[in-house]
Amino acid sequence: MHHAETIDIMQEPRHLERARTVGHQALFVGVAALGAGVAVALFGGKLDGFLKSYLVSYTYFLSLALGALFFVMIQHVTRAGWSVTVRRIAECITAALPIWLLLAIPLIAMAAKIYPWMTQTLLSPDMAALVEKKRQYLNFGFWAGRIVLYFLIWSWLAHFFYRKSIEQDSTGDPKLSHWMHQRAAIGLVLFAFSLAFAAYDLIKSLNPGWFSTMFGVYYFAGSVQGFFGLLIIVVAWVQSSGRLPRAITTEHYHDMGKFMFAFTVFWAYIAFSQYMLIWYANIPEETRWYLSRQTGAWAWFSVFLLFGKFILPFLFLISRWPKRMRELLIVGALWILLMQWCDQYYLIMPAENPESAGAGQLPLHLNDLLCFIGLGGIFIWAVTQRMASCSLVPERDPRLHEALAFENY
Amino acid sequence: MATIVHEFDNTFEDPQKRPPLVVGDHSFHTVTEAVCRINESPTAPALWWIIFVGGVALLANLGAMIAYLFFTGVGVWGLNNPVGWGFDITNFVFWVGIGHAGTLISAVLFLFRQKWRTGINRFAEAMTIFAVICALLFPGIHVGRVWLAFYLFPLPNQMGMWPQFRSPLLWDVFAVGTYFTVSLLFWYTGMVPDLATLRDRAKTKIAQIGYGIFALGWNGSARHWHRYERAYLILAALSTPLVLSVHSVVSFDFATSQLPGWHTTIFPPYFVAGAIFSGMAMVITLAVPARVIYNVKDIITLHHLDVMNKCILATGSMVGFAYITEFFVAWYSGNNYEWFTFKNRQMGPYWWSYWIMFTCNVIIPQIYWFKWARTNIPLMFVISLLVNVGMWFERFVIIVTSLHADFLPGAWDTYSPTWVEYLTLAGSFGLFFTFFALFLRFLPIIAIAEVKGVMPRKHAHGHGHGGDGHGHLEAAR
Numbered sequence: 001m002h003h004a005e006t007i008d009i010m011q012e013p014r015h016l017e018r019a020r021t022v023g024h025q026a027l028f029v030g031v032a033a034l035g036a037g038v039a040v041a042l043f044g045g046k047l048d049g050f051l052k053s054y055l056v057s058y059t060y061f062l063s064l065a066l067g068a069l070f071f072v073m074i075q076h077v078t079r080a081g082w083s084v085t086v087r088r089i090a091e092c093i094t095a096a097l098p099i100w101l102l103l104a105i106p107l108i109a110m111a112a113k114i115y116p117w118m119t120q121t122l123l124s125p126d127m128a129a130l131v132e133k134k135r136q137y138l139n140f141g142f143w144a145g146r147i148v149l150y151f152l153i154w155s156w157l158a159h160f161f162y163r164k165s166i167e168q169d170s171t172g173d174p175k176l177s178h179w180m181h182q183r184a185a186i187g188l189v190l191f192a193f194s195l196a197f198a199a200y201d202l203i204k205s206l207n208p209g210w211f212s213t214m215f216g217v218y219y220f221a222g223s224v225q226g227f228f229g230l231l232i233i234v235v236a237w238v239q240s241s242g243r244l245p246r247a248i249t250t251e252h253y254h255d256m257g258k259f260m261f262a263f264t265v266f267w268a269y270i271a272f273s274q275y276m277l278i279w280y281a282n283i284p285e286e287t288r289w290y291l292s293r294q295t296g297a298w299a300w301f302s303v304f305l306l307f308g309k310f311i312l313p314f315l316f317l318i319s320r321w322p323k324r325m326r327e328l329l330i331v332g333a334l335w336i337l338l339m340q341w342c343d344q345y346y347l348i349m350p351a352e353n354p355e356s357a358g359a360g361q362l363p364l365h366l367n368d369l370l371c372f373i374g375l376g377g378i379f380i381w382a383v384t385q386r387m388a389s390c391s392l393v394p395e396r397d398p399r400l401h402e403a404l405a406f407e408n409y
Numbered sequence: 410m411a412t413i414v415h416e417f418d419n420t421f422e423d424p425q426k427r428p429p430l431v432v433g434d435h436s437f438h439t440v441t442e443a444v445c446r447i448n449e450s451p452t453a454p455a456l457w458w459i460i461f462v463g464g465v466a467l468l469a470n471l472g473a474m475i476a477y478l479f480f481t482g483v484g485v486w487g488l489n490n491p492v493g494w495g496f497d498i499t500n501f502v503f504w505v506g507i508g509h510a511g512t513l514i515s516a517v518l519f520l521f522r523q524k525w526r527t528g529i530n531r532f533a534e535a536m537t538i539f540a541v542i543c544a545l546l547f548p549g550i551h552v553g554r555v556w557l558a559f560y561l562f563p564l565p566n567q568m569g570m571w572p573q574f575r576s577p578l579l580w581d582v583f584a585v586g587t588y589f590t591v592s593l594l595f596w597y598t599g600m601v602p603d604l605a606t607l608r609d610r611a612k613t614k615i616a617q618i619g620y621g622i623f624a625l626g627w628n629g630s631a632r633h634w635h636r637y638e639r640a641y642l643i644l645a646a647l648s649t650p651l652v653l654s655v656h657s658v659v660s661f662d663f664a665t666s667q668l669p670g671w672h673t674t675i676f677p678p679y680f681v682a683g684a685i686f687s688g689m690a691m692v693i694t695l696a697v698p699a700r701v702i703y704n705v706k707d708i709i710t711l712h713h714l715d716v717m718n719k720c721i722l723a724t725g726s727m728v729g730f731a732y733i734t735e736f737f738v739a740w741y742s743g744n745n746y747e748w749f750t751f752k753n754r755q756m757g758p759y760w761w762s763y764w765i766m767f768t769c770n771v772i773i774p775q776i777y778w779f780k781w782a783r784t785n786i787p788l789m790f791v792i793s794l795l796v797n798v799g800m801w802f803e804r805f806v807i808i809v810t811s812l813h814a815d816f817l818p819g820a821w822d823t824y825s826p827t828w829v830e831y832l833t834l835a836g837s838f839g840l841f842f843t844f845f846a847l848f849l850r851f852l853p854i855i856a857i858a859e860v861k862g863v864m865p866r867k868h869a870h871g872h873g874h875g876g877d878g879h880g881h882l883e884a885a886r
Contacts, residue, residue, distance in 0.1 A: 051765060079424065082522075096592075130451060130743045131743075133743040134741060137424035137741060162449040169668055174423065174424045178423075178424055179424050181422075181424070185778075187549070192730055193730070193733075196730075209743075211742040212674045212675075212738070212739055212740050213673045213674050213675035213676075213731075213734050213735055213738045214674035214675045214678075215674075216734065217675065217678055241416075265650070267677075269653060269657070269677070270677075270678065273657065273676075273678070274674045276661075276665075277661070277664045277665060277673075277674050277676070277677075278674065279670050280665040281489075281664075281665060281666065281667045283667055283672070285742075285744070298705065357459050398424040398425040399424060
C-alpha cells in the first residue's frame with residue numbers, strides 16, 4: 001500500500017446539518033403519502049390490499065436496515081480497515097430499526113387481514129387442516145411476540161454499535177473497538193436466527209402451507225445486496241453535499257461496488273438453488289408457491305426479476321471501470337434498490353392459491369407507490385436525523401488511517 | 410540462519426496495530442532458507458518417515474481393497490436395498506469437503522485481502538488437490554461394473570449412448586472435474602516462482618532438471634511478475650465461484666431427490682459451509698505437526714492458527730444454524746415423512762451417529778469463543794480431528810438415515826458396513842498422506858515469494874540475493 005499523503009480527518013467537513021431539514025421534509029411527505037394511502041384504502045374498501053402494499057415496502061426498508069446492521073457487525077468481527085470511513089453511515093442507516101418496531105403496530109393489529117393462517121376461513125379445508133398442525137408456532141400471540149423480540153434484538157444491537165462508536169469519537173479509546181469486535185461475533189449469531197425467523201414470520205407465513213429451509217438465507221442475500229446499493233447512494237449524497245471529500249475515495253466506491261456485485265451473485269445463487277431444487281423434485285406442496293409466481297403476468301415478473309436482479313447487474317458490475325465511475329455506479333445502485341423492492345413485491349403479492357381467480361394478475365395499485373413513498377419518507381427521516389446529529393466518520397477509530405490510505409491493487 | 414524456537418505470541422488484540430505475520434528476526438533470505446532447507450536437506454525428519462511409510466502401507470491396503478472389490482463385486486460392501494449408498498459416497502462427500510479449504514484460503518481470502526493466508530495457502534492448496542483425488546476415487550469404484558466407469562463421461566460412441574444430462578450425478582463429474590483442474594492450475598501457478606528458487610539453489614543435476622522443467626523458465630523479471638500477478642488474480646476470481654459451486658452440486662446429488670432429509674433447499678450453502686469447516690479443520694490437523702517438524706513456527710504463527718480456529722467457529726456455527734433450520738422446518742412443514750426422518754435421525758437406530766455429528770460439529774467448536782482455546786495447540790489439534798470425525802458422520806447421517814427408512818416401512822432395512830469398507834476408508838487416508846508426504850519432501854510447502862510480500866520489513870530491508878529470485882518482489886508489489 002502506498003501512503004501518498006496523510007489526510008487529517010479533523011480538517012474534513014464531516015457534519016451534515018442539512019440532513020435534519022431533508023429528514024423533516026421526507027417525514028412530511030412520507031406521512032402525507034401514508035395518510036393518502038389509508039384514505040384510498042378506506043374509500044376503496046380494500047384494506048387487505050393496502051396492508052399487503054404496506055408489507056412490501058415494510059420488509060423492503062427493513063431489509064436495507066438489516067443489511068446495514070450486518071455490514072457494521074461484519075466490519076467489526078473481521079477487523080476491517082478499508083471500510084472505516086463508510087461505517088458510520090451504515091450505523092446511521094440502522095437508526096431505522098427501532099422506528100420499524102413502531103411501524104409494525106398496524107401490521108400486527110390488522111395481521112388477520114393478510115395472514116391466512118390467522119383466520120381459517122381464508123383457506124381451503126386441506127390447507128386449514130395442515131395449518132392446524134402448526135398451531136403451536138403459527139398463532140397470533142406467539143407470532144406477535146416473536147416480531148417484537150426480533151426488533152428488540154436488532155434495536156439493541158444497532159444501538160450498541162452506534163453508541164460505542166460515538167463514544168470512541170470523544171474518547172478515542174481503542175478498547176471500544178475490541179469490545180465491538182467481541183460483541184459483533186455474538187451479535188451475528190443472534191442476527192442469523194432472528195433474520196431467518198423474521199423472514200418466515202413476516203413473509204413465508206403468508207403462504208402457510210409452503211416451506212423452504214433456504215428462505216431466511218434468501219431474504220438475507222437480498223437484504224445485503226440492497227443495502228450496498230443504499231450505502232453507495234447515501235455516501236454519494238454525503239459527498240455531493242461537500243462532506244468527507246477526501247476521506248472517501250474512488251477506492252471505497254470500488255469496494256462497495258465489489259460487495260454489491262458479490263451479493264448480486266450470492267442472491268442469484270441462493271434464488272437459483274431454491275428454485276431449481278423445488279422445480280426438480282416437483283413436489284406439489286412446494287411447487288405451489290412457485291406456481292403462483294409463474295401464472296399469467298407473474299411469469300413475466302419472475303423473468304424480469306431474473307434479468308433485473310441478477311443478469312443485468314452482473315454484466316454491469318463485473319468490470320472494474322463501472323465500479324470506479326461514480327455516476328455509473330450510482331445508476332447501478334439505484335437499479336439494485338429498485339430490484340430489491342420488486343423482489344419483496346414478488347415474495348409478498350402473488351396469491352396464496354395459484355388456482356384462485358385473478359392469481360395471474362399483477363395487483364398493481366396506487367397504494368404500492370404511496371406505501372413506498374410513505375415508509376421511504378419515514379425511513380429517510382430516521383436515517384437523516386441520526387446523520388445530522390453526529391460526525392459522519394468514526395473519527396478516532398484506531399483503524400481509520402488504514403481506510404484513509406486504502407488503495408485497491 | 411535465524412530461526413526462533415520459542416512460540417511468539419502475535420495474537421494480541423490491540424486494534425491499533427496489525428499483528429506481524431512473520432515473527433522472529435527474519436530477513437528475506439532467512440525465509441527462503443527456512444523453507445528451502447526442508448526440500449534440500451538430504452535426510453527427512455523421523456516423523457516424515459512415519460507419515461510416509463504409514464501412508465504407503467495404507468495405500469497398499471487401498472489397492473488390495475479395490476482389487477478385491479473389482480474381482481468380487483460390490484457385494485463385498487454392506488450395501489443393500491434400500492441403502493444403496495453407504496461408506497462409498499460418504500467418503501466421496503467427505504473428501505470433496507476437505508478439498509474446499511485450500512481454494513477458499515487461496516482464492517476467497519485473496520480477494521478479501523486477508524494477508525495471513527500466505528503462510529498456509531500453499532499446503533492448504535496441496536491438501537485440496539490430494540483430497541479431491543481421494544474423492545474422485547469413490548464414484549469411480551462404486552459403479553459396480555468398473556469396466557464401464559467411462560460412462561461417467563459424455564464420450565461419443567457408436568451406440569449413441571449418453572449419460573443422463575439431467576442427472577446431478579453427471580453435473581458432479583463436471584463440477585468436481587472443473588474444480589480439480591482449476592485448483593491444480595492455481596496451485597501450480599502460485600508455485601512457479603518458488604520452484605524457480607529451488608531450481609536456482611539446486612545442487613544436484615536431477616533437482617536442477619526437475620525443478621527447471623516445472624519452473625517454466627521463470628527468471629523473476631518484472632514482466633514475469635506482472636503476468637504472474639494478473640494470472641493469479643484471474644485464477645482467484647475463477648476459483649471463487651467454484652468454491653461455492655462444487656459442494657453445491659454435490660448437495661444437488663441429494664437435494665434434487667424427493668427423499669425426506671435429502672430434499673431441502675438450504676443444502677447448497679449448508680454443504681459449502683460444512684465443506685469449508687472440515688477443510689479448515691484438516692488444515693489445522695496438518696499445520697500443527699508440519700510447523701513443528703519443519704520448525705516454521707515463525708511463518709505459520711500462532712496468529713494464523715488463531716484466525717483459522719475463528720473460521721472453524723464461524724463455519725461450525727453456520728452448520729449448526731443449518732441443522733436447526735432443517736429440524737425446525739421439518740416440523741413446520743407439517744409433513745409426516747419429513748418429521749419422522751428428523752426424529753429418526755436423533756432417536757432411531759443411528760441416533761449415535763447423529764449425536765456424534767452434532768457434538769463434534771456444533772457443540773465442541775463453541776469452545777473457540779475463548780481465546781485460550783484458539784491458541785492452545787494440543788487442544789486445537791484434538792478439536793480439528795474431532796471436527797473431521799463429525800463432518801464424516803454428517804455425510805453418513807444424511808446418506809444412511811434417510812435411505813434406510815423412507816416412505817414404505819416394508820422396505821426399511823439397516824446398513825452395516827463390512828471390514829472392506831472400513832479398510833477402504835482407511836486406505837483413502839493412505840492415498841492422501843502418501844501424496845502429502847511427497848509434497849512435503851519435494852515441493853516448497855510455504856509460498857516463499859508471497860510470504861515475503863507480507864513481511865513487516867519488506868520496505869526497510871535491502872535485498873538482492875541474486876539467485877534467490879525474490880529480489881524483484883518489491884517491484885511487483
